[in-house]
Amino acid sequence: MTILRTEKLYKHFDGVKVAQDVNFSMEHGEIRCLIGPNGAGKSTFFKLVLGEHQPSSGEIYFSDQKITKLRSFERVKQGIAVKFQVPGIFSELSVWQNMQIAVQNHLHGDSMTSAIDKALAFVRLTDKAGELAGELSHGEQQWLEIGMAVSTEPRLLLLDEPTAGMTPEETARTGEMIQELNRKGMSILAVEHDMEFVRQIAHKVTVLNFGEIFAEGTINEIEANEEVARIYLGTADDDE
Amino acid sequence: MEYIHLAFTAFYQFGDAFAFLVLSAMGLAVIFGMMGIINLAHGEFIMCGAYVTVATARLGVPLPIAMLCGSLAAGILGIVLERTIIHRLYHRPLDSIVATWGISLILTQGTLIVLGSSMAGISTPLGSFSVGGYSYSTYRMVLLGVAVLLLIGLYVLFHHTTFGIHSRATIQAPHMAKAAGIDTGRMYSLTFGLGAALAGLAGALYAPTISIVPTLGANFLVESFVTVVVGGADVFLGTAPAAATLAVIKAFLTGWQGQLMGQVGLLITVMVVIRILPQGLSGWLLKGRT
Amino acid sequence: MGMLQREDLKASRPDGRMPGWLRLINGPQTLGRGPLFWIVFALTIGAAVVYPAFADAWSVGNTAYFFCWVFMALGLSLIWGYAGSLSFGQTAFFGLAGYTYGVVTINFGAAYGLTIVGVLLGVGMSCLGAAVLGYILFYGRISGVFLGIVTLSTTLVFATFMAQTAGSQWAIGDARLGGDNGMTGMPPLTIPWAGGDIALYSGVPLYYLLLAMLVICYLGLRVLVNSRFGNVLVAIRENPHRAEMLGYDIRRYQLIAFVIGSGLAGLSGVLYTAWGQYISPSNMDLAAAALPIIWVAVGGRKDLTATLVGTLVVLGIFQNLTIFGSYYAFVIMGLLLVIVVVFLPEGLIPGLVKFFGRFRKRKEGMS
Known part of the structure; x- marks a missing residue:
């Protein structure tokens, strides 16, 4: 059974495609990391899941229940929680x-x-x-x-760059927290740039690029994937 | 012949309403669109323009020059207020609306103290013309022309002059503008002054048609608020189409049920528009364009 | 709230020994609390109770007149100070309720406790009006400055509407709306009594009635803002996006606060109308609409006590200034508003508390 699943999710923003045919799914009890170059559509994906944006087309399922039409606060009440990048x-x-x-x-x-x-x-x-x-x-x-x-x-915790601006000690401690939560049965979806941190926590990694799912697999598979390395070059992590 | 008369009457009423909405909203729209501040002392800049126009005209100065004086006086008042008070509130837009309300009270009631509860007005110039046997005020049509010219003039000012480019740069990216050597403080002052001068011009232009009392600004407030809310943040893409849409409603309802129903209609329209177009007309137009 | 001292914040953790309602009256969303505050509070009430014994009739009636306005101020503190929604149209609900009271009591008289029905209908009308307007605004996701100008525009149009009702065709039953001159001739609040109805003209009985209502309203609002509901209002004021992402339908909370606050404006409206047996469009216009904003902003909108004290003080100043002419009073009010907004955006009383808090901290640091 999946905790979160999207079906043919599309989002156009003033003519720009920020999510294209996203068929995402993650299992109950999974820690998934979402990576990709800047502007790949990671935060748009979060906003779609949270109901801050309405998709142009496609459906979103939480625990196999369709939530596409629900408002943000209703989704939260169903058992989704979020931690934003900028502390809110x-x-x-x-x-x-x-x-x-x-x-x-x-x-x-x-x-x-x-x-x-x-x-x-x-x-x-x-x-x-x-x-x-x-x-x-x-x-x-x-x-x-x-x-x-x-x-x-919550049953699903969304984390947007949970370690941004943290010291290495704080980062490690945050990783332990996430794993502890996961042991209690919480599913976790995190956007993260710090690959070392991703290696510490992720069961599986999804790579987004230009609003599409570019690759998916274990951290080892993703790091071995030359195509993935190529999209990071040039667009680049240089501001990280 | 009857049809021509009806069509012209409709056009005349629409034009009258359009001119009123554009002229009363323009100053508010420039300040809101460029600086994000809703200026509740807007009505008092209008009042200032009207008073100075009437006073100078009664001294024997030709009316068009008197009107320029009115507009200029409001502009100077705007710059003075910006330098003394408004500039402290740029990072607090919600506080700025409250502070400008305080300014509005001071100016209205202060004028009551200094100049009394009313002032002798001036008569509407230019007489009338007739179409199909019915007569219309020529001056109202001149106001329509002025409103259209003003829209074009502002477009040119903001898109094709150094002032406009610097001003827009200051608004969109103040740090970049500063780094590029633009005196951003001066740009804010001038933009606020321009908004105040436009409000003053509205007061100057309508001065011959209204009674000159210190609270006259309030008569323009509802129309200007409604136009700016419906229009959204972009002065040109917002104000002109918003005024055109609202003018149809206002002209129809005013002709049918009187001045007040015109205002009620505007208010209902604004609530409907807010419901379906939260970013205003300009937000919607910008979205559709790309 | 930033003006709280550290030891106060520790108190924000609920104390298990206190009964729930008492805890809610005390804090954490209200500034004054702890034994000292409540002693001062009790002394103030005591002083207010014995005041009519020492003051002349005019002063008592005048204080009752001040009390009429405070409900509207407290309501605005709830809407603007706690929930963070700029409502510039509170006088519309004030007027709506006042006219409703007039229409009901002029048509049906004051016997059988009908003036109390008039009060309830007046407050009910303002709640209904606020519910309709608030639904359109909050569910239309209007916030910030737009909320302020739409509520203000609505108020101005309503005042304009009432101002043109001078003709005799503008009457509801026997009640002439009266245009610019306003509506007159409604009876004062009248309490049905065995030995004959008691009409509460401006005087000692009305003073005590209003004082009691004021204390109940103030304490009730304290409970409300310190409750779970109040927590959410403050959360919405501080960060509406985050509040929604914690599972709150922020539109609903804003609407409820708006309706309650506007109902209180309506209560002020009926009380004022009954007090002076008069209501007119000038009670709603641009200058009138500015007054509640000034009372609440000057005292400190984010706190009920600051609003209450600030309102009474500003009303007193305003009245003393009107001796020189109401125009002068308004100019000074405008100046006061500008100065407070620019230099003490939290209001005078929280500003003072902050100042003395720092002073105390420094003294503790030295010893």
Whole structure:
């Protein structure tokens, strides 16, 4: 059974094709990484899955249920959570309040408090519960957002460049977090540039290029693929 | 003969409404489109233009020159306000709308204190002409001509002059513009001043047709807001087609049910448009073009 | 909120010993809290209760008049301060409710508690109007400056409409709308009573009624903004996109806040109309619409207490200035608004709290 599947997904943006015949699928319990040069359509794909864009044609299935017509918040309620690249935390509220806003939709009273405590312990922010989210370090803000995303125990977690701007230690710690979540049964789809990190976590890798699925396979297969290496040359990672 | 008269009446009413919408919205549209600020003191720039026009005309200055004076005065007022207050709020667009409302209060009520509750007006120039035995105001047709010329003039100004290119560069990429040696602060001032001068011109042009009271600006506000919301952020692709569309509705409803129903119709239109075209007409036109 | 001190934030973690409703009245989305605040609060209420014993009749009536307006200000604080939606059209709901009260009570009289029906219908009409307008706006994804100008345009058109209803054909039953001169002749609030109805003309009984309503409304709103609902409103204000991605239908929350806030504007409208037995289009026009914005912005829109205090203070200043002429009062109000927006965008009271918070922190740092 697939956790996420798209069927002949197309998206045209002012005449530019940003998703073309994307037939993507990933299994329950999988960690999938989405890679590709800049402008390959990775964030567009995320936005289509999250319902921020409507596809020009095609269908999206979550756990074999069609979600193409659902609004963003309805998809989230079905069990999809997201952590954006730029931390989307509520910076003028405390860490605790941030967590509460994330959790209160699902849980009440004591079970909410314990879910928040658990999530804060998981992302190692228990001591910072009373601080303003905006005053956390960059890495801590990223973790807070992961904590907010996972506190509701989603079935699918979307991560947009989860390690962007992190130190090597923070990156490694984030990788451990992702693997720990996965062991508990969460499926994870991550956009990532850091190939070392991809090697650490990914079960399978999908390469996007010009809005199309260019290649798919294990990290070893992808790294051995000369065509993949070629699309990265020239368009390039030089700004990474 | 009756048909010619009907067709001309329809054209006349449309033209009158179109001119009013374009002229009252233009200043607001330039400031919003170029700077992202909704200027709630827009009506007071219109008022300033009208007052200065009437005052100078009554001194014996020829009317067209008096009108230029009115427009210029509003422009100078705009630049002064931009330098003292507005420039502090560029990174806070929601606060700028509130602050300009404060400015609007100060200007309206201040004018009431200094100049009293009304001022003797001037009569509408140019008389009338007749088509099929019915007479029409010549001045209204002149206003239509001015509105069209103004649209063309602004297009040329923003697309074919150094000022326009610098101004658009400043708006689209302030850092790049600065790096290219453009004085961005000056560009903002001038753009705001241009918007204020255009608002002043609207006041100047309509001064002979309205009673000169400090709150006269409010009579232009609804039309200008509606035109800018329907038009969207692009001054040329937005304002002109929005004004044309709205003019049809306004002319029809005003002719049928009076001034007020015209406004109500505009308001309903704006809500329908927002529902189906969230980016306004210009967003929709730009999308369709590419 | 950025103006909170660290120890306050620690308190944002719910304390298990407190009963839920008490916790909600206390924080975290409201500035004043803790024992000291509530002692001051109780003293203030006490002072307000004994005030009529020490003040002349005019002052009591005038304070009641001030109280009429505060509901609208609190409603705007909810919509603008907490939910982050610029609504510049609160006076439209004020006027709608006021005229509704007039139409109901002029036609059906004040007996049998019908003025209270008038109040409820007035508030109901403003909620209904807000629900319709709000549905179009929020479900049309209108936000930011556009929300402000569409609500303001609606208000201006409504005021223009009411201003041209001078003719005798503009009447609903016996109630003449009255055009620019407004509607007059409605009865004051009248409480049905065994020994004969009590008409609450401007005076001590009305003062106590309004004071009680104000306290209930203020505490009720505190509970609302500190509840789960309030959390979501603040989340929408801070980052609407993120709030939606946490599974909230932000349109629904914005609409509910708008309806509640506009209902409160309506409550102000009926109370004002009953107080002065008069309502006119000038209560809604551009200058009138600016006043609630000024009260709320000057006090501190993101906090109910700051809004409440700010509104009463600004109303007092405004009234004292009108001695020199209302034009002067409006000019000063405009100046006040510009100065606050430019230099203290959070408002005067949060600005002061922040200032003293820093001061206290520095002192603690030294010792």
